[in-house]
Amino acid sequence: xxxxxxxxxxxxxxxxxxxxxxxxxxxxxxxxxxxxxxxxxxxxxxxxxxxxxxxxxxxxxxxxx
Amino acid sequence: xxxxxxxxxxxxxxxxxxxxxxxxxxxxxxxxxxxxxxxxxxxxxxxxxxxxxxxxxxxxxxxxxxxxxxxxxxxxxxxxxxxxxxxxxxxxxxxxxxxxxxxxxxxxxxxxxxxxxxxxxxxxxxxxxxxxx
Numbered sequence: 001x002x003x004x005x006x007x008x009x010x011x012x013x014x015x016x017x018x019x020x021x022x023x024x025x026x027x028x029x030x031x032x033x034x035x036x037x038x039x040x041x042x043x044x045x046x047x048x049x050x051x052x053x054x055x056x057x058x059x060x061x062x063x064x065x
Numbered sequence: 066x067x068x069x070x071x072x073x074x075x076x077x078x079x080x081x082x083x084x085x086x087x088x089x090x091x092x093x094x095x096x097x098x099x100x101x102x103x104x105x106x107x108x109x110x111x112x113x114x115x116x117x118x119x120x121x122x123x124x125x126x127x128x129x130x131x132x133x134x135x136x137x138x139x140x141x142x143x144x145x146x147x148x149x150x151x152x153x154x155x156x157x158x159x160x161x162x163x164x165x166x167x168x169x170x171x172x173x174x175x176x177x178x179x180x181x182x183x184x185x186x187x188x189x190x191x192x193x194x195x196x197x198x
Binding site for chain 2: 039040042043044046047049050051053054057059060061062
């Protein structure tokens with residue numbers, strides 16, 4: 001009896017797993033943009049180098065403000 | 066005799082240095098004038114660019130290209146030392162150029178999205194989004 005119940009429960013669970021679930025894809029493609037942050041982090045880290053390059057090579061860039 | 070040769074050598078080196086400095090300065094003033102006239106401008110990618118519609122002489126084009134080659138050398142050297150991409154080093158310098166700013170009033174510049182703008186008293190410079198505070 002118990003075995004029968006367990007079997008039917010198992011069958012029910014199995015059947016539930018087969019119910020087709022419709023997931024609608026969004027119209028817009030999902031875009032994960034990790035580049036921006038990484039880039040900004042790198043660029044902020046390079047700030048001192050950039051300032052140094054600018055100061056040491058003033059002739060290549062525009063006049064002092 | 067030997068002394069004369071040494072003296073001539075020193076003079077030649079001196080002349081060459083003077084010529085190089087003079088040429089660099091001449092290029093500076095030509096570029097400065099072209100910037101002021103709105104023919105060329107700083108770009109958010111860290112290089113100089115030509116303003117669309119401007120008439121660019123072959124001489125000016127050569128000087129701008131030369132300037133950009135020198136910039137690229139600087140960026141490449143420092144990027145290698147720091148283990149970052151060249152365009153990242155270039156962008157970091159662009160941030161300095163846009164934020165200090167090294168774009169004078171009235172000059173044109175190319176923003177992050179590629180549009181050309183003019184720095185005027187009423188319009189603050191559009192600093193690229195990848196720059197820090």
